Amino acid sequence: MLRLTYKCIGFSFLLIGLSISCKDEPANNAIGDDLLEALLDQEDTDGDKKITIEDQGPKEFTFKNKDGKPFTARGTYELSNVLQELVINDSNEIDSKNITEAPADRISRMIKTRYWDGLTRTMDSAGIEKLIKDTKNASLTAQVLPVYVPYNDTLAINYYKELEKSLAIRTVRLPAEVTPQYVASINDKPGILSLKLFREDGKIKGAPFVVPGGRFNEMYGWDSYFESIGLIIDGRVDLAKAMADNFQYEIENYGKILNANRSYYLTRTQPPFYTSLIKEVFEQTKDTTWLKSHLKTAIKEYETVWMVPGKRLTKTGLNRYLAEGIGITPETEEGHYDAVIKPLADKAGMSIEEYTQAYRDATVGNAELDDRIAKDRIKLDTYFMHDRTVRESGHDTSYRIEGIAADLAPVALNAFLYQYESDFAQLTKDVFGGKFSANDKTYTTAYWQEQAEKRKKLATQYLFNPEAGYFVDYNISEKMQQDFLAATTFTPLWSNMATKEQAEALIKNAFPKLKELGGIAASTKESRGPISAERPQRQWDYPNGWAPHQIMAWKGMINYGYEKEAQELIYRWLYMITRNAVDYNGTIPEKYDVVEATHKVFAEYGNVGTDFEYITQEGFGWMNASFQYGLSLLKEDLRKELNELTPPDQLFD
Incomplete structure (x- = not known):
């Protein structure tokens, strides 16, 4: 009835x-x-x-x-x-x-019981079928997805060859040495990169991983670590452990933790968090054999990806990002580089399309370099080196690093590598008795402590601005600090690289300038500079805020005893997420405008996680994690205020 x-x-x-x-x-x-x-x-x-x-x-x-x-x-x-x-x-x-x-309780419950599962993928038969339907593969000929497999992984080669009989995939064996030239040559044949497969109960299965969500339907580098923070809180250590296993596979087979497991990312890594991930998983599992295997791989990554002189290790002794690909990045939308190429094309008497194609053909060796573009080749090569490096940094894009990314020793990267060195020292001491052998070398606790202390002194010398009272990036080419205040200034607190005095200065000088209604802004408005049609908004700048910045700022402030400031920032961030979810059908997107405390962000690439019907099935990976982590830290009286949706300005001065 x-x-x-x-x-x-x-x-x-x-x-x-x-x-x-x-x-x-x-x-x-x-x-x-x-x-x-x-x-x-x-x-x-x-x-x-x-x-x-x-x-x-x-x-x-x-x-x-x-x-x-x-x-x-x-x-x-x-x-x-x-x-x-x-x-x-x-x-x-x-x-x-x-x-x-209560709204915050509901959001947390949905993340724990639904969203993590909605974001979980595998590279076995079931997972590959979903990837074939990925919107980024829509242009593939006959909807056949190339699956690129490392040269020595015979298990994966045979497995995917067999799947070709039932699924629309094509198995491609990578060469023994993957060069930037090779990667450029397959940019017009983009595909997915295999991850770890294993045998269980007579079947081959893929080690699961959590994707960010929406169009980001693969395993991303630093996203995976921050997602794991939430996974561990929610009792999903199995997924966090599996993501570490996939990190290990990438390092051993592709030479680095990838920006993401797609073919055009083979020359690009991401901000390093591998040691934090394996340490936090080990704290839950106490599996010493597993830890030993991963620690060897982490040291290998540290030595071969980050500490090679002249590449990502600079003459200052500090590190930089340096994506080693060549030519135009293939993952950008059509027309993304028109503003850069048009003046050069006009000068050469060519259309943008003609100029772009001529440059691409010469890049991959399909044609001689056109005389009309030869004189600007170096200029364009340099532009794309910096552009690709911006993407390796995970901060794509920001005026802090645009056009100079490969010339910078960034605060955040060096804080992350200080964490590596500190983790190596701690794990070597606490788990392996003060000595650990890897890659035909024996490392002592004292060695790693010395490396960390050396980096800490260099950070004070090059990255800390005593007059301003906060950390900034250092331009290696210009031999000067960058006058740009960003949320990354708090990362030395996260890794304990800052001195007590530097931490005090940060709280006094950077905290009030970056604090907004919804949390920490990616930068100050002054550092970002004016916005216009010729100088559009960048998503990793003011007024936007991002989950990893919040998480690291909270932990960093707690590390140095600034509990009050941490609680305020946690509340502001969680209030913004909760308020928007309450008002907009549970929406939990990729990023927020923290100045207006809204998910309605007007910047490049849109806002992943807002396009759904009836109910979000996933939220967004590291946003979910930031909510669970923040809620785990928030004091009970503030949690009550959060569930009552008390605006932050009624609670904090």
Whole structure:
């Protein structure tokens, strides 16, 4: 029986088993197969299959709960919860407790019980089938996905060859030595890179990994570490451990932890967090054999990726990012580089398309370099070296590093490598008795402590600005510090690289300049500079805020005893996420404008995680983790205020 309550021009009446229409007044209650449709018809006035504060419905809907009793949901939050529960349960058996659940508690529960699973992928048969449907593969000929496999991984080669019989994939064996020239030659044949496979119960399975979400449907470098923080909190150590296993596979087979496991990222790494990941997994598993294997690989990465003189190790003794690819980055959208290429094309009397194609052909050796572009070749090569390096840094893009990325010794990178050296020292001492052998060398605790102390002194010399009272990047080419205040200034607190005095100066000088309504901004407005049609907004600058910056700032402040400041920042960030989720049908996107405390970010690439219908199935990887981590640190009285949605400005000066 269909049970409908109608409101008609100032009065209401109940009809059972009858049909009636009421002009301009929608139904506010229905029980039956059309409950979802009735709810949307009444409350989703803009037709986007969500219920948000922008909908103009009556904001009141009555239905029978799972106990058969009438329940009235009121307001955007409760109504959007009804919508979500209908989709989750695929029935009308709704527990009214889930409708009125405290918002922060609900978000946390959804992340733990639904979103991590929604973001989990594998590189076995089931996972590959999903990747074939990835939007980034839509242009592939006949929808056949190339799967690139390391030269020596015979298990993977044979496995994917067999899958070719049932799935639209093509197995490509990489050469024994993967050069930048080779990577450029396959840019027009993009595909996925294999990750760790293993045998279990007679079957080959892929080590699972968590993706960021949306169009980011592969395993990303530093995203994976921050996701693992949330996974461990939520009792998913299995996934965090598997991601470390995939890191190890990448280092042993591709030479580095990749930007992501796609073919065009083979020459590009990401911010290093491998030692933090294996240490935190080991703290849960106490598996010494597993740790020993990973520690050897981590030392190999440290020595061969980061500490090779003239590459990512500079003459200052500090490190830089340096993506070693050549030519135009293939993952950008059509027209992304038009503003850069147009002046050169005009000068050569060519169209942008002609100039771009001539440059590409010469880059991969398919043609002689056109005389008209020869004189600007070095200029363009240099531009793309810096552009690719921006992407290796994970901060793509920001005016802090644009056009100079490969010339910088960044604060954050050196803080991360200080953490590596400190982790090596700690694990060698606490687990392996003060000595550890790897790669035909024996390393002592004292050696790693010496490396860390050396970097700490160099950071003070090159990266700390005593007049400003905070850390900045150092330009190696110009031999001067960059006058740009960014959230990365707090990373030395995260890794304990800062002195006590430097930490005090940071809290005094950087904290008030970067603190906004929704947390720490990626930079100050002054450092970013003016925005115009010729100088558009960059997503890793003011006014936006990012999960890894918040997480590292919180932990860093707690490391140095600034608990009050950490609690304030945690609350501001969690309030912004919670408020937006309450108002916008559970939305948890990639990034936020922390100045306005909104997910409506107007910058390049859009905002992944906002495009869904009915319910978000995933949230966004490191945003989920930041919520779980922040909630685990937040004091109980502030958690109560968060669930009551008390604005931060009512709690903090």
